[in-house]
Structure formats: structure tokens, C-alpha cells
Amino acid sequence: MEYGSVILLRPDGKFVATSPIPGEATTFDLSTIIDFDALGELEPPKGYRFAANIHSHAALHDVVGEAYPELDEMNLRLFINFFSSSDFMGDVDGRAYFRSSYLSGPDGTLLKYSPSGSKAELDYYRWHEAGARPGREPWTRDVMSIINKLASVGELKVLVSSADWGHSVGVVPPDWQPGQGFSTGRVTELPLMTRICSTVERAVLAALKSRGAQDSGLLLKKTAGNEYVATHARPFGLASWDPAKNFAAGDDGQLRLPEGYRLEGFYYASRPDPSRLTPAQPWLYENFFTPQDIALAISCHKRSQQLAVAGRPLSLYMQASDASMLKYSFSGSEIEAALSVEHSDGSITDAGVQSRLLTGALSPREFVSMLILAGRLEVLRGSALWARLGRVGLEWIPFANFPWPPLSQAFLSADDAVRYAHEQVGIRRDRQYAGYVFQRSDTRFVVTEPLEGDIDVLDQGRLYPRDNRGRPVFPDDHVVHARYVSHVALTQLEPVNISSRQWTLQEALLSLQMLSVEEVRQVLLDNTVLYCSAAMNSLVRFAPYATPASKDLARRLGTRVHPGPLALGLDKGSKRPQDFIREQAAAGWLFNLTDNELWGHRGQILPGWSMSESAGSTSAEPTSPHTCTPYAVPASAVAAPVSFVVFAPAIFSSAFAMEAA
Structure with missing residues (x-):
């Protein structure tokens, strides 16, 4: 049509x-x-x-x-x-x-x-x-x-x-033939431009969103008012920012801009190569000016200052990958001049700043500070990263509106750090808590203070802000070493679930002190260490082995949407909690970090593990299970100390075992 x-x-x-x-x-x-x-x-x-x-x-x-x-x-x-x-x-x-x-x-x-x-x-x-x-x-x-x-x-x-x-x-010349270029390279008329916009950022968006738009162009401002237009976006490069490549010259050699308009600056959409991100703070690098872009813009600024509105500095406008829009106003300072080097062959380089970023010698945050000192940096359109509109100062912090989780004091080992988080959870068992275990660049360990959440919260990275691809952004110089979760008290279990599965009191207690199906699934998928604060005196660590047994366990657990036979058996009660613990112990390194009536003494939990006869009741695992509601728990069982179990993969070698020992 x-x-x-x-x-x-x-x-x-x-x-x-x-x-x-x-x-x-x-x-x-x-x-x-x-x-x-x-x-x-x-x-x-x-x-x-x-x-x-x-x-x-x-x-x-x-x-x-x-x-x-x-x-x-x-x-x-x-x-x-x-x-x-x-x-x-x-x-x-x-x-x-x-x-x-x-x-x-x-x-x-x-x-x-x-x-x-x-x-x-x-x-x-x-x-x-x-x-x-x-x-x-x-x-x-x-x-x-x-x-x-x-x-x-x-x-x-x-x-x-x-x-x-x-x-x-x-x-088009009358003798033109298909596929042949006919442009002389000499500009003879005005370029295509956007509609007239009331703000410069709207002009940038109009140019970048138009049909067939490329990446960059020029911005013009009406001298007698706040009206802006942008040239049609062209492929990124020096030509798109060179007024002489966009506007025709008059008989006097001066460029002829639209009547009543002067040059406001340059614009572009930043699209850094995803294969060449910086080792540190890539989430900032991909949403900021690159040194080479700045170098080209500074060079174009030097050639175009005479076209600007008198007393108004030219600026570079950048739409980042996260949809924010940043503005850098040129100052002509010595710091700014040092960021752009023009060579005799006409090439323009960034004085090695880009290389220092890619090698890690310079961080993107430090480059932000360089531009703040070189000229004037502003946020025109915000994002989660660039949360505050207006001028950016040296005190700028990323994701300023996000409630970053507080971190603990430093510890010599990951186990000690998690034990601190375990103690902070303490008797708070009306809901689940979760957090991360980080190893800092100085090899010390810290944990996030316990925050409400479970394994899904950790998997989705909801405790921290996220980058353009939805990955959590962690504190600088902190590497995720492990994660931890806590479990609720026995009184929080639904009686109908205990009844339908025909659990004994011992098994009901055990179901809360072991890793859940969802937790084991995620550990096997991510191949990472998970600590579980199962009760006030129960702390375990689990790390999966890189073995066929581990892969087989993952297969038999399936997914939440398509549960496997083992997950279905546990849900129906045909598989008992103690069976699942033995499966975990065979598929990974399951370690009890505290002496506990249920788990026994501190140490590794082996595949042949079985509950003590005194754990939770006087009887061992009965052959004819009887039901028990969470509200019929003996006082001695409720007050019994809780253990903390850890599950960690074999990839953590024997050194991990030595540390735990």
C-alpha cells in the first residue's frame, strides 16, 4: 500500500x-x-x-x-x-x-x-x-x-x-549508470535535518530515531531562541562532525548554515565493541564516552569554534547504550588538549588513554574524573547508572539511587565471614535471608549483611544494580566467592506439606537443615559454592564436584518448569530428606561447619551419612512413618542447636578442604 x-x-x-x-x-x-x-x-x-x-x-x-x-x-x-x-x-x-x-x-x-x-x-x-x-x-x-x-x-x-x-x-546526471557514484565531493546545498525541537536532547533523539539513521551528526541552535535541529545521522567518523563536509561554502569561503542558526555541537550514539570492554567496570565503560571518541570530538571542536554562538561553548552529546544522554562541554583547557593528538598524516589518537583502559592501568571511573577536570560533564537524560540529572562532579557515584547492600568487616577465611552472617540471622527465622561472600583484592573475605531473599533473588542478581545485559554490578575489587541463604523455622512449614509427604518429626527438621531442591539446582547450574544457615546452630557448605554424579543429579532434579524424577519423588514423599542429603554428599563436597545434634561433629558429610537416633526424637528412621505437624514439636527439639552446612564443587581442590579443616 x-x-x-x-x-x-x-x-x-x-x-x-x-x-x-x-x-x-x-x-x-x-x-x-x-x-x-x-x-x-x-x-x-x-x-x-x-x-x-x-x-x-x-x-x-x-x-x-x-x-x-x-x-x-x-x-x-x-x-x-x-x-x-x-x-x-x-x-x-x-x-x-x-x-x-x-x-x-x-x-x-x-x-x-x-x-x-x-x-x-x-x-x-x-x-x-x-x-x-x-x-x-x-x-x-x-x-x-x-x-x-x-x-x-x-x-x-x-x-x-x-x-x-x-x-x-x-x-543525478543524465548519463548515470546503476551502482556508479556521481557525487563530486563538493557540498552544494543544505543537508537533511530533523524537525525543529525545543531542546537539544530532543533533536538528538529525533536524529537517531529517524529512518535510515546511522550514528552521528551535527547540532544547530537558533541564535534568537531555544530551537534546535540536527543533521541526518551519518556513519560515525570525522566526516559526520566536520561542518565543511555537511554545509556548502559561500563565495567568501565561509560555510553557509541555515539562516539564523549557529553550531551547537556534535552528537552520536555510543556503541562500544562488546568484545573490547575493559577488565574493570565494563558496565561504566559501555555507557560513557570512549577516549577515541573524545579525541575526535576535541579535534573537530578546534576546527569549528568560529561557527558557535558567541560566548557559548560547543558541546558533545552522547546517547549511551542504557538510553542515558550525557553532555560534555569543551573548555579548551590544557587537560582537554592533552586528550587529543593530531599526527602529521592526519590521524587523531587519544594519547594512549584507550590502551590504558583496556589493560586495566586506568579505570573507567578515573576516566570519568579526567573529563570532569578537563571540561564540563552533565547528565541530560538519566538511567539507573546515571541517576542524578545535572552537572557531574568528582563526588559522582554510579547507581546513586540504588540501596547498595552494606558489607561486613573483613575476615581471613570465607567460612569465618559466613559464620558472621549466620550469627546475624540468628533467631530471625520467620523469613529467608540471602547474601554474597566476596573476596577482596587484598585476599580478605567479606559478606553482605543479611537481606531478605532466597536463592532466586541471588540467581536474578536483585540485591545489586544490573548492567545493560541484566548482570549484577558488584563492588569494585570484590569477586564473588560464594553465596549464602538462610532457612525458616520449623513452625513456618505448612502442615499439609508434612502430612502429604508423611514426614516424621526428624524428617521435617531435616528438610529445613538441608539444601532445598531449588538451591541444589542453582548450585549445580552455576557451579558455585553455597552456604546454608539452616537454623540458629546449623551451618553447612556445599560445592558440586565436576563429576558424572553431579551431572546425573542435575538431570534427575530437572527444572522448576519440568521437574525430574528425583524432584518429583521428594515432592510426593516417595524420596525422603535423608535420601536427598546422601545424593548431595555424592555429587559434591557437603561440609558441616558447626557441631550439631542432627549432623554430628564438624566435618565433611559423606554419602553414607545417616541421622543420629537422638536427633530430634528417640527413634531412628521408622519403617512406618507417622505424620507430625510443625505445631507438635517437642520443646527440646525446637531448642536444639542448629547446624550450618556448606556444599562446594570439586574445582575448589584440596586447598579448600584444608581451609575448612
Whole structure:
């Protein structure tokens, strides 16, 4: 389906376009959106004048290709993306009202035809009117001959180009051939620009969101008010920021910007190479100016200062990957000048700053401070990372609005750090708590203070802010060593679950002091250490082995959506809690960190483990289980000390075992 619109000239000299409306499959009738006066003449809205019209062509490649099998791929695209005979005739008929006609092609091109009123154009019109009889020139049906004909009888321009047009823009010569470039490299008219915007950030967004937009361009400001426009976004590079490559020069050699406008600065969308992120703070590097971008911008600033509004510094506007928008205002300071080095061969480098970032010799946060000292840095549109709008100072902190979890004091071992978190949870067993165990760059260990959450909260990284890909952002110089969770008290268990599974009192207690199905699943998936503060006097550590037994356990547990046979058996009660503990002990290193009535003395829990007869009751594992509700627990059992068990993978070698021992 084709769409059409009319471009009008307002009384204040600005241009506007009507909203495009649909027409027919292969035609658009302008009379459907234009009024007629009493004499049958086209009549614009009151106070407006007609300037031009625009319509689109539909992507009928298959249909046209079948109708014209002689057309190769390029000529087929040119045919579909070019003015039809009826388009040409309508343009000539409407010459008294519309100085030009635009065609938006389905492959992204934008063409402009301005009728000349010449005899040659009229002859060509009459030939079409007579039925386009075959014969010698100018009577032709060939695709290229039609293009060449319009280029000779009127003015044909390419405004948005493609490979078929040789990536050239400007006036098409009458002898042009497909795929050949025809631009002379000399700018002769104004570039394509966005609508007039009330703020500079809106102009940047308008440029980057327009159809066919690339990455960068120039920004202009009206000298007598707050009106901004941006040039159509071009591929990132020096040419897109060079005013001489975008605006024509007058007879005096001075660049001719739109009347009443001066240069505001440069803009671009930052898209750092994901394969070349910094080792430290990659989440900041990918959402900030790169040193090479700054180096190019500083060089362009030096060449363009004379085009700026008097007394107003030029600025660089950057839309980051997280949708924030930052502004750097040039100062001309010595620090700023040192960030851009121009060489005799015309190349521009960043004085080695980029290399220092990639090797870790310089952190992205330190580079932020460099720009703060070099010029003026501002946040125009915020994000989670750039949370505070306005000027950025040396005291800036990332994710300023996020409640970062407080960290504990430092400990010599991970076990000691987790024991501290275990003690902080203490008797708070009405809900679950979770946190991380970090090893700092000085090899000391710290934990996050216990926060409400479970294994899912840790898996989803909800305790910390997240980067562009949803990964948690941890404190600098802190590496995740392990995670920890706590379990609720026996009184928090649902009686119906205990009854349906026919658990004994011992098994009900055991179900809370062992790792849950969800926890073991996640440990096996992430291949990481998990500590479990199962009760006030129960602390265990679990780390999976890299063995077939570990993989088999993961298979038999399945997923939450598709649980495996072992998970189903545990849920139904056909598999008992003690069975699951033995499975864990066979698939990983299960270690009890505290002396406990249920687990026994501190040490590794082996695959042959069994409950003590005195654990929770006087009877051992009965052959005929009886039910027990959480509200029928003997006082001695409730007051019994709780253990803390750890499960850790074999990849942590014997050194881990020595530490635990």
C-alpha cells in the first residue's frame, strides 16, 4: 500500500507535513487529502502555501519481478524505488502547486523530482499521455532510460542513497549508470535535518530515531531562541562532525548554515565493541564516552569554534547504550588538549588513554574524573547508572539511587565471614535471608549483611544494580566467592506439606537443615559454592564436584518448569530428606561447619551419612512413618542447636578442604 502527504509552508517560513495516510496498493491520489476551491483549484489550509508532496511505494518485489522477468536484481530495486509514469505525469500536472515531489522507496531511498516545465519534459509527458508508444528516443520503456530521461528533462536528486545509487547524494546526471557514484565531493546545498525541537536532547533523539539513521551528526541552535535541529545521522567518523563536509561554502569561503542558526555541537550514539570492554567496570565503560571518541570530538571542536554562538561553548552529546544522554562541554583547557593528538598524516589518537583502559592501568571511573577536570560533564537524560540529572562532579557515584547492600568487616577465611552472617540471622527465622561472600583484592573475605531473599533473588542478581545485559554490578575489587541463604523455622512449614509427604518429626527438621531442591539446582547450574544457615546452630557448605554424579543429579532434579524424577519423588514423599542429603554428599563436597545434634561433629558429610537416633526424637528412621505437624514439636527439639552446612564443587581442590579443616 502506498502512503502520501503534503508539505506546506507556514506563515513564519517554516515547513510542516501532513500525517501520511494510506492510498491504494500501487497508487496514491493527492486529491484525497487536499481541498478544492469553488473554481476547482487545489486550496491549501488558510495561511499556508503548498511546497511539495511526498508518497511512498510498496515493497512489491515479487510481483514486479514476475511481471518483468528481464530485470536483474539491481534494476528491479531501481524500478520499484523510482517514480512511475503516473507519478511523473502527476508531478508535471501539479507543477503550478508543488515545486517538487518526493518518493520514499521501500528499500530506504528518498528521491526528489522538480519539474522544469521544459519542452522536452512536456514532450515526454505527452508521450506517456498518448499511451507510451514504442519507438526511438525519447520514447522508451527501459528502466535506466526512464531514470536518465527524468534526469535530463527535470531535476532529479537522491537525498537518501543506497548501494544501487553508488551511495551518492545530490543531482543525478543524465548519463548515470546503476551502482556508479556521481557525487563530486563538493557540498552544494543544505543537508537533511530533523524537525525543529525545543531542546537539544530532543533533536538528538529525533536524529537517531529517524529512518535510515546511522550514528552521528551535527547540532544547530537558533541564535534568537531555544530551537534546535540536527543533521541526518551519518556513519560515525570525522566526516559526520566536520561542518565543511555537511554545509556548502559561500563565495567568501565561509560555510553557509541555515539562516539564523549557529553550531551547537556534535552528537552520536555510543556503541562500544562488546568484545573490547575493559577488565574493570565494563558496565561504566559501555555507557560513557570512549577516549577515541573524545579525541575526535576535541579535534573537530578546534576546527569549528568560529561557527558557535558567541560566548557559548560547543558541546558533545552522547546517547549511551542504557538510553542515558550525557553532555560534555569543551573548555579548551590544557587537560582537554592533552586528550587529543593530531599526527602529521592526519590521524587523531587519544594519547594512549584507550590502551590504558583496556589493560586495566586506568579505570573507567578515573576516566570519568579526567573529563570532569578537563571540561564540563552533565547528565541530560538519566538511567539507573546515571541517576542524578545535572552537572557531574568528582563526588559522582554510579547507581546513586540504588540501596547498595552494606558489607561486613573483613575476615581471613570465607567460612569465618559466613559464620558472621549466620550469627546475624540468628533467631530471625520467620523469613529467608540471602547474601554474597566476596573476596577482596587484598585476599580478605567479606559478606553482605543479611537481606531478605532466597536463592532466586541471588540467581536474578536483585540485591545489586544490573548492567545493560541484566548482570549484577558488584563492588569494585570484590569477586564473588560464594553465596549464602538462610532457612525458616520449623513452625513456618505448612502442615499439609508434612502430612502429604508423611514426614516424621526428624524428617521435617531435616528438610529445613538441608539444601532445598531449588538451591541444589542453582548450585549445580552455576557451579558455585553455597552456604546454608539452616537454623540458629546449623551451618553447612556445599560445592558440586565436576563429576558424572553431579551431572546425573542435575538431570534427575530437572527444572522448576519440568521437574525430574528425583524432584518429583521428594515432592510426593516417595524420596525422603535423608535420601536427598546422601545424593548431595555424592555429587559434591557437603561440609558441616558447626557441631550439631542432627549432623554430628564438624566435618565433611559423606554419602553414607545417616541421622543420629537422638536427633530430634528417640527413634531412628521408622519403617512406618507417622505424620507430625510443625505445631507438635517437642520443646527440646525446637531448642536444639542448629547446624550450618556448606556444599562446594570439586574445582575448589584440596586447598579448600584444608581451609575448612
